[in-house]
Amino acid sequence: MTSPLIERTDAAATAGARLRRVQPTLVLAILVLVVVLAWAVAPGFFTPVDPVQGDAAAALQAPSFRHLFGTDATGRDMFSRTVYGAIHSLSGAIIAVTVGLVLGTLIGVLAGSIGGVADDILMRLVDVLLAIPALLLALSIIILLGFGTTNAAFAVGITSVAAFARLVRSEVVRVRHSDYVEAAFGSGGRYLAVLVRHVLPNSLTPVIAYAALHFGTAILAISTLGFLGYGAPPPTPEWGLMIAEGRNYVATSWWLTTLPGLVVVLVVVSANRLSAALASRR
């Protein structure tokens, strides 16, 4: 009634003001993600060197202009391997996030909108899923499905279903009890129409932000599986696998683990930054 806040009714002006106040860290984060995405799409554009074929004469060379990230024991260019590795990590992360998002949203929406016994059963299943350590669960799934990048990504996705389901359910329950949803039923809305028109659009904003956050986590998880040898088989230039292979040379050739590791850290941090921006945009 006595809000001192100034209500701006001009949406265009608001959007303009938002654009003018550029956040440098967000721009940087988006830049990092765009570059990595470009690596995944057109690796040949960034490096002419083959990522798998090594030059034995140039083994274990420190970073230089010729080899930006140095070379490994078989003389393969590490920068080239990192660039070509982007597609494995990114596509893996996308699969993982999609699996988590779709299955999680499905469970969450069902539990939140039906309620009652269905809610109880679904959410107890989710509790069970949450009780198993994520890595253990991912490893078990991979052993069931077989090794490989796609299976590893799928396993990582399954481990995140529970968190997505919980988040979606809480949002759906919140929105479902709002006046406007009741009003939609009151004006003759059918169950599905109300679900699609009102409940879903209003509950998905935090879920999208969480998906972006999970994108970073998924890259990390897939790299972890690669590092442990459950992901892509050698000589695939997968980031986690590359770090694992460089492990034996940490004392002498630091670049083998450090530089690909830095790339992973940068991408994860960037995804988190983007997620924070999405979450605050409510």
Add this chain to the structure above:
Amino acid sequence: MTTLPQKILPQDLAAAASSAGAAPLLDISNLSVSYSSRGERVRMVHEVSLSIRPGEVLAVVGESGSGKTTTAQAVIGLLAENGQIDGGSIRLDGTDIAGWSPKQFESVRGQRIGLIPQDPNNSLNPVKTIGASLSEVLRIHRWGDKRATRARVIELLTRVGIPEPEVRARQYPHELSGGMKQRVLIASAIALQPDLIIADEATSALDVTVQKRILDLLDDLRAESGTALLLVTHDLAVAADRATRVVVMKDGRVQESGRTERVLGSPRADYTRTLLRDAPSFAAGYRTPRSLPGTLSRDLPGAGETESVPEEVPGIRVTHLVQEFARGRRAEPFRAVDEVSFTVPRGTTHALVGESGSGKTTTARAVVGLVRPTTGMIEVAGQDLAALTGEAARRFRKTVQLVYQNPFSSLDPRQSIAQIIGEPLRNYGRTTAAERAAAVADSLDHVALPRVLAGRRPRELSGGQRQRVAIARALILRPEVVVLDEAVSALDVTVQAQILDLLERLQDELGLTYLFISHDLAVVRHLSHTVSVMNRGRVIESGRTADVFGSPREEYTRTLLDAIPGRTPVTAPVTATPTSPHTP
């Protein structure tokens, strides 16, 4: 337009004379405050001047956005983070505190100026007991040792009229009613005997009867200790009843100020006149029978006495409605609505009035079909609601529509206005986008909103505009019955008057039947033909509005009516002359 009697009591003159001599306790001159929003500074308060003498009640009246709260916040050093005082002075006993740091303000807050916040439900720490919250105030200001503090807390709770203070002190906020919580907040505001208390819409969220008790309590405290009171309110009637002097604000500027009788009796500013005209408490008279359909005005049935118009199917007929809610396995179910019966003839307005918890909203929701009655029958436009299930029930929703109290929560924030108003059409039968657009444009005209708003989102609209959208959505299906659940309670008086006019006009044009739920009896008197007074789930009195309000049979109805502020002719309350200066 109303004429208010110019009644000045001798003691008022004496009080005026004595307080005119005293130096002002608080003297604000040319105060300007601005807020920065996304790099722009917007001035919200423009060169406001006002002063309060010891023991005086000053009401700052205005609608939302008038800058009245900002002014009060500036006095106590609690401006929002993006707020800034641009100029002017705030003198407290002669010392300018306008430029003080937050640290310096700590010595003023509580000690010299007490604040009673707007919403009692959000102003107490939910994880602390009442006693702990109160003793915290005393502890911060090093009032005394543990035992003395404890004794003082009990004393304060007793002082503000809380029964069983020892028990209450150990309870948590959620165990207390809204009125009780506001009493606790008042206790905390007077704990250190400040010279000035700022009450920022302190009673706006409360029932009229509770509001009256709280305002009486503030009056007593003032008379007793000579504390000055700055009453920030949107309610002109409250100001009329309680204030010695009134400052009317609009758009951050003072429109008019002076003694209450003068400002409200013979207002000089146009805006004050508008406010007086729009305030329902001042608008005299009941709804004219003109708008009643011809045959009905002759023998309008008292609600509850059914079957007196047998020739016509009533808009709503509720018989022996009982609504119970389970309270766990062991406990008896809670009976929210108990044997309620009333009949609303077509084309008329029936009001359900009562305090919060009286069961009026539950009754309304049952009429719309949102809750199933435990027992009893509800007929809407001749159709028994209990006989409808599934698709038939959905189809029937066309006939009865509900307008919610809060226009901020009843509209989907992601939809455009056109989508919101057009949605009911999508739910019933096939309509093309063009047909819907035409219908929406038509509806917007109906509720007097510009057509350009169709593309906007709810957040770009003001509260009044949003409520019009909600009404347009309810009317687009051409329902026969509209249930309005506190639909105008959250609006400023001017907007409220516009919406009430709109509702009245639409009823005349479309022959709508309204069930009007409200705790505001002044608004009810204005809009409804018949009324049922509810208390603890039962209808205790019903009949024509003029009869019930004019000569109430029940004590409870009388209490409700007496509590409406602004009913008594404007006379300034007796100003207490401070006997001794404040001693900490």
